[in-house]
Amino acid sequence: MIAAAIRSMYSGKRQPPLPVRVRDELGELFADAEFAAAFAVEGKPGWSPGRLALITVLQRVENLTDRQAAETVRADLSWKYVLGLALDDPGFDASVLSEFRTRVVAHGLEEKALDLLLAKLAGKGLIGAGGKMRTDSTHVISAVRDLNRLELAGECVRAALEAISAADPGWISRVLELPGWAERYRARIDSWRLPSSQTRREELARAYGADGYALVEAVYAPFSPLWLRNLPAVQALRVMLIQNYVRVTDRKGREVVKRRRPLEDGGEGLPPGRSRLTSPYDTDARWAAKGDDFFWNGYKVHISETCHTTNDVDTVDEAAERENISLGQAIAPPNLITNVATTDATVPDVTMTEKVHQHLRRRGLLPREHYVDSGYASAELIVGAGEVYGLTLVTPVLLDHSPQARAQSGYDRTSFTVDWANQQVTCPRGQTSASWSPCRQRGSDAIVVTFSTTSCRPCPVRALCTTSSRERRQLTLHPRPIEQALQAARAEQTSRQWQDKYKIRAGVEGTVRQAIAVTGLRRARYRGIAKVHLEHVFSAVALNLIRLDAWWNNQPLDRGRTSHLARLELAELALTA
Known part of the structure; x- marks a missing residue:
């Protein structure tokens, strides 16, 4: 009945x-079989997990809440058609979607x-292996309130009291008799104004x-139940107490609780941002900064997608022949998201490059060329991408940041000649290095080359070569394959041809914008990195379906509105032409 109605409506x-x-x-x-591991085979029959997964995707397509999605299943004929439901199907309670997400996360099926x-x-x-792909990241704000250190301390105590009171209502009154607790922790800490006096804030x-x-x-x-802890x-x-407080003994031998202070202030030191708790309600979220003026509390999402150009004709012709579709459609196939990765906000992009390649290899979708910005690249990764994965990492590498290179005067790294066979370096004045020392620096292999003081000290151009107090030049090299690739x-990146080729990477910014505008990717709906990642995966599936739908219908993906003023300007240009 529904299929017939759909056919008549869109005939x-x-x-x-x-x-x-x-x-x-x-x-x-x-x-359903793909999600069977997360659901029992006995007991009362529940809703189809395959349908719930599709509902969750359509929910992201239209950016609906759980209640709105459940109501749309009951009322929208097109949703009933895609789900294979009968016209009189009563639907389900909105809480089923939350339970479905919890089960999927608990059984590690986020990527399914x-x-x-x-x-x-x-x-x-x-879609397939080869071709071109590009990757970029953007920040995601967590679904919790931002708290300063004082608010975090109070809210952690209040959250623990609330959880214990809900789990064992009589435990607090039986065990604890501390004055002022009910008044101090009755409401959320950030719902009332903290003292303005620094002394009173320290007391609090x-x-x-x-x-x-x-x-x-x-x-x-x-005497307390083990499950409470x-x-x-x-x-x-x-965790909050360990990170923010210490207990010391004062002059009278009494134990005193005091707040930790940064090392630069002569204190005990604070934990690094990558491990510092920011909320008792989302223990995976982290504070991070980008530049000098942008801070956020939450996560980062890394999006990888295919990217086609008009030169990709061979792949296009093959796709057209396989699917018996018109060449007009095949010339511009949709760019599809092939991977999403979610991290806390402090994880640098460069640590994700290898993991993205691993996920793409698992799916059989490794590209021939992978376009990323300089935050994802290092000399080791550029070489390793070709050796391990057989792909070319197209990225602008960081230039030489030595004082000589920055000043564009004197002798930078390119002024020295490296003899790899004899493990020697010759300076521009013809002097050879005194030592060649392989070592490990920041987890990577390196070679430290040092010239002798007797050679450098009397050199008439020493001021153009080194500012070292030891009056000698020192160079740090990568191993030979990495150094030569670097x-x-x-x-290569200084050529116009490479710069024109690299312009294709900028298109991923539009994908990030679409993800934010359509699926609300900028703000997390859920708490915890596992559920946030699940949200990102379903958002990626939703964006792929939106792009495929536009491609199937021969429509532009995003048609911007032309303002009246712009139309007048275009009309004037047409008249003058």
């Missing part, structure tokens, strides 16, 4: 909506939806620390 020139197109072109996208879609598209010849901070230690000691006491809020409180990349 003419009217184009079917995305859900109808997806069903007609791809058939059953997510089979994207894997299934890419496998389906690979079978249709719309010490009170939060003392209360936190008293609560943790009571929870870990022999396993509550996530209690564990978050323990120098070749630096020389």
Whole structure:
């Protein structure tokens, strides 16, 4: 009945909506068997996990809440068609979607939806190994409130008290009798104004620390149930206390709780940002900075997609022949997202390059050329990408940052001649190095080359070569293959041909913008990196379906609005021409 209604509704020139197109072109996208590991085989039958996965994707396509998605399943005919539901199907409660996501995360199936879609598209010849891909990252703001150190301390104590009170309502009254606790932790710490006086703020901070230690000691006491200490809020409180407080003995022999101070202030030191807790409700989120004026609390998402140019004719002709589609469609196939990776906000991009390649190899989608910005690249990765994965990492490498290179005067690295066979370096004045010392620097192999003081000290151009107090020049080299690849990349990226080729990388910025505008990728809906990553995977699947739908219908992906003023300007230009 629904299929007949859909056929009659879209039998003419009217184009079917995305859900109808997806069903007609791809058939059953997510089979129940693919999610069987997350669901029991006994008990009361539940909703189809394959349908719930597809609903979650369509939810991202239209940026709906769980309640809105559940209502759309009941009311929208196109959704019933793609899900294979009967016209009188009553749907489900919105909480089923949350339970589905929890099960998928608990069983490590976050990548399953994207894997299934890419496998389906690979079978249709719309995607495959080789070609070009590009990757970029953007920041994601966590789904918790931003807290300063004082608010974090108080909120961690309050969250632990709330969790314990919900789990064992009588435990607090039986064990703890501390004055002022109910008044101090009745409301969220950030819901009332903190003292403006620095002295009173320090007093409040010490009170939060003392209360936190008293609560943790009571929870870990022999008379308390063992399961209390396993509550996530209690564990978050323990981490906060370790990171922000120390207990010391004063002159009278009493134990005193005090806040940690940075090392530069003569204090005990604070943990690095990559491990510092920012909220008791999302223990995976981290504070990070980009530049001097941008800070955020949350995550980063790395998006990889295919990118085609008009020169990719061979691949296009093959796809057209396999799918029996018009060459007009095949000339500009849609750029499809092939991988998404989620990290906390402090993880640098360069650490993700290898992991992205591993995921692409697992899916059988390694590109021939991978375009990334300089944040993803290093000399070791450029060489390793070719040796291990057989691809070319197209990226601008960092230039020589020695004082001589920055000043563009004197003798930089390129002024020295390296004799790899004899392990010697010759300076521009003809002097040879005195030592050649292989070593490890920041986890990578390196070679430190040093010239002798007797050669450098009397040199008339020493001021152009080194500013070292030891009056001798020292060079740090990569191993030979890496050093030669680095120098070749630096020389190549100065050519106009390479710069024109690299322009294709900028297109991934549009994908990031689309992900933010369509699926709300900028702000996380859920807490915890596992669920945030699941959200990003479903968003990637949604964006791929949007692009495929536009391609199937021969429509431009994003048609910008032309303002009235711009139209007048275009009209005037046409008249003058």
